[in-house]
Amino acid sequence: MSDAIKHECGIALIRLKKPLQYYVDKYGTAFYGLNKLHLLMEKQHNRGQDGAGVANIKLDMEPGERYISRYRSIDPKPIQDIFDHINKRFYEIGEENPELLKDVHYLKKNAGFTGELFLGHLRYGTFGRNSIESCHPFLRQNNWITRNLVVAGNFNLTNVDELFDVLLEIGQHPKEKSDTVTVLEKIGHFLDVANDELVQKYQSLGYNSHDIYQKVAENIDIPQILKQSSEVWDGGYAMAGLFGHGDAFVLRDPNGIRPAFYFEDEEVCVVASERPVIQTAFNLKYDQIKELTPGHALIIKKNGTVSEVEINAPKAPAKCSFERIYFSRGNDYDIYQERKNLGRNVVPNVLKTIGYDLDNSVFSFIPNTAEGSFYGMIKGLEDYLNEQKYEQLLAIDGKPSPEQLKEILNRRARIEKIAIKDAKARTFITQDDARDDMVAQVYDITYGSVVRGKDNLVVIDDSIVRGTTLKQSILRILDRLEPKRILVVSSAPQIRYPDCYGIDMAKMGDFIAFDAAITLLKESGRKHIIDECYRKSKEQEKLPKEQIVNYVKEIYAPFTAEEISAQIAKMLTPENIKAEVNIVYQTVEDLHKACPGNTGDWYFTGNYPTPGGNKVVNKAFINYIEGKNERAY
Numbered sequence: 001m002s003d004a005i006k007h008e009c010g011i012a013l014i015r016l017k018k019p020l021q022y023y024v025d026k027y028g029t030a031f032y033g034l035n036k037l038h039l040l041m042e043k044q045h046n047r048g049q050d051g052a053g054v055a056n057i058k059l060d061m062e063p064g065e066r067y068i069s070r071y072r073s074i075d076p077k078p079i080q081d082i083f084d085h086i087n088k089r090f091y092e093i094g095e096e097n098p099e100l101l102k103d104v105h106y107l108k109k110n111a112g113f114t115g116e117l118f119l120g121h122l123r124y125g126t127f128g129r130n131s132i133e134s135c136h137p138f139l140r141q142n143n144w145i146t147r148n149l150v151v152a153g154n155f156n157l158t159n160v161d162e163l164f165d166v167l168l169e170i171g172q173h174p175k176e177k178s179d180t181v182t183v184l185e186k187i188g189h190f191l192d193v194a195n196d197e198l199v200q201k202y203q204s205l206g207y208n209s210h211d212i213y214q215k216v217a218e219n220i221d222i223p224q225i226l227k228q229s230s231e232v233w234d235g236g237y238a239m240a241g242l243f244g245h246g247d248a249f250v251l252r253d254p255n256g257i258r259p260a261f262y263f264e265d266e267e268v269c270v271v272a273s274e275r276p277v278i279q280t281a282f283n284l285k286y287d288q289i290k291e292l293t294p295g296h297a298l299i300i301k302k303n304g305t306v307s308e309v310e311i312n313a314p315k316a317p318a319k320c321s322f323e324r325i326y327f328s329r330g331n332d333y334d335i336y337q338e339r340k341n342l343g344r345n346v347v348p349n350v351l352k353t354i355g356y357d358l359d360n361s362v363f364s365f366i367p368n369t370a371e372g373s374f375y376g377m378i379k380g381l382e383d384y385l386n387e388q389k390y391e392q393l394l395a396i397d398g399k400p401s402p403e404q405l406k407e408i409l410n411r412r413a414r415i416e417k418i419a420i421k422d423a424k425a426r427t428f429i430t431q432d433d434a435r436d437d438m439v440a441q442v443y444d445i446t447y448g449s450v451v452r453g454k455d456n457l458v459v460i461d462d463s464i465v466r467g468t469t470l471k472q473s474i475l476r477i478l479d480r481l482e483p484k485r486i487l488v489v490s491s492a493p494q495i496r497y498p499d500c501y502g503i504d505m506a507k508m509g510d511f512i513a514f515d516a517a518i519t520l521l522k523e524s525g526r527k528h529i530i531d532e533c534y535r536k537s538k539e540q541e542k543l544p545k546e547q548i549v550n551y552v553k554e555i556y557a558p559f560t561a562e563e564i565s566a567q568i569a570k571m572l573t574p575e576n577i578k579a580e581v582n583i584v585y586q587t588v589e590d591l592h593k594a595c596p597g598n599t600g601d602w603y604f605t606g607n608y609p610t611p612g613g614n615k616v617v618n619k620a621f622i623n624y625i626e627g628k629n630e631r632a633y
């Protein structure tokens with residue numbers, strides 16, 4: 001990915017189902033859960049760079065003993081910072097007496113993060129600031145054990161304002177307006193209600209105070225609480241939570257927009273945002289990992305029982321295709337195949353654009369996430385060439401001569417490693433005139449890989465959002481190789497609409513495809529379409545989200561995808577470069593063929609799976625026209 005598109009958040013949850021001593025005996029460590037959590041988080045570091053956090057709950061502690069620990073960090077290397085911080089205490093204990101590091105009783109009484117229930121989170125913020133206070137997990141503390149709640153999620157809701165107002169209506173006074181706090185308080189409210197009801201019930205049955213909370217802990221109906229609190233959430237979410245007494249959950253949105261995978265056996269229950277992460281951390285096979293059903297919650301009771309429970313009826317599946325194209329790590333069994341298919345599917349259009357001139361074309365990719373689709377593109381080119389060789393051989397009268405055979409068989413796609421990504425140099429002195437030049441050097445090239453003035457240079461990238469790095473850096477540096485033409489291939493279709501479900505792409509002006517369509521409208525004397533779209537958007541601004549229509553589609557409607565691609569190519573071509581620049585995008589249809597299980601495509605099509613999406617795109621368009629540079633949710 002050449003654009004600095006923002007990653008998702010990632011979650012990791014572990015419940016150790018056996019007493020800690022079991023892991024000491026079997027694996028030789030009292031830190032089995034903590035180490036696995038570290039691994040799960042490290043392997044998902046791609047999902048969030050703003051910060052990270054972990055929480056832990058110890059089961060069956062005595063009153064007066066601490067049982068919830070949490071640590072968060074916005075250090076440039078937050079995962080390392082967190083585990084350094086946690087492990088420091090263990091080093092101290094080890095210095096004192098190494099035996100104590102295997103004494104689970106001592107550890108539970110004397111050190112944090114030695115419980116049985118772990119929750120980790122990696123954050124890329126889509127709401128609010130990048131402060132440590134915005135890092136998950138969030139805590140809602142209480143002196144009654146069953147009222148304690150810890151929450152972390154990969155999510156974005158379109159109706160946080162609405163939900164916030166409901167909190168006010170019921171008389172709450174939230175100390176801040178953040179989406180995670182709003183969700184936490186929403187669940188917290190129904191948790192309180194459930195507690196009150198159960199306490200009353202057991203009081204009337206004559207239980208004493210201590211036993212009452214024991215009974216509450218055993219009988220609290222987590223699915224009911226989740227139903228009540230999530231009923232009106234509009235958005236994408238994989239929301240994880242822990243309760244003070246030891247129950248836990250992970251709830252997935254009804255369209256399955258955000259991913260969640262899990263594994264369970266007699267020792268552990270593990271949940272993460274990506275499947276191969278669990279495979280690697282616990283040495284498991286692909287089919288041992290389950291995907292959490294949309295609209296369902298995984299409920300992990302304190303007693304160790306695990307079940308998937310329907311919370312909200314699943315809706316039309318719209319699992320995020322961007323996870324497959326770019327966000328999730330490419331080492332997932334399915335995702336690797338899908339990325340290769342994405343590359344393979346663009347081949348016919350690529351061949352057409354280069355006039356089928358394989359002899360004078362060099363193929364490469366933008367490091368590193370486009371590597372999977374590059375392999376697919378090569379396979380597609382090989383298929384094409386094989387087809388040609390077959391035809392050529394058949395066309396020969398009689399037996400081909402050795403020379404003919406060699407010539408035909410030797411034809412292959414010319415593949416080179418062209419672009420190299422060097423270490424990030426983030427700390428440029430900003431306003432300096434030399435800055436652009438420095439930015440241009442973030443990528444480098446392999447000299448001598450292209451025949452000057454003669455070759456087409458084809459490079460595949462996974463997607464193009466704003467295209468800034470392409471324009472400022474990549475195209476300029478590729479032009480130094482003096483190809484006749486540079487063809488940039490995007491394994492994703494044109495990004496035309498904002499995301500409001502957890503990817504930070506919330507402004508129309510951030511999309512080169514949108515810029516291109518607006519420019520085309522203006523240049524062709526059709527500005528009235530923009531005005532009309534603005535008028536209609538404004539008119540429905542105050543309507544309930546269910547009634548809002550995505551009129552922004554009308555901005556793109558007059559043009560074919562190819563016309564917009566051509567305009568994008570024009571706009572992204574830097575001044576003073578020699579090569580002709582073309583851009584070929586994946587079609588939406590081919591995207592669906594490549595990633596059949598993840599049909600969520602609203603950023604490409606404007607078809608939002610929830611009503612709130614239409615409200616967001618409406619707002620984003622109004623913001624754009626009115627010159628407001630802010631998020632639309």
Ligand SMILES: NC(=O)CC[C@H](N)C(=O)O
Pocket residue numbers: 007008009123124125126127128134153154155156157179180502503
């Ligand atoms: N990318 C995400 O899932 C973000 C989670 C949440 N909306 C936050 O900003 O903290």
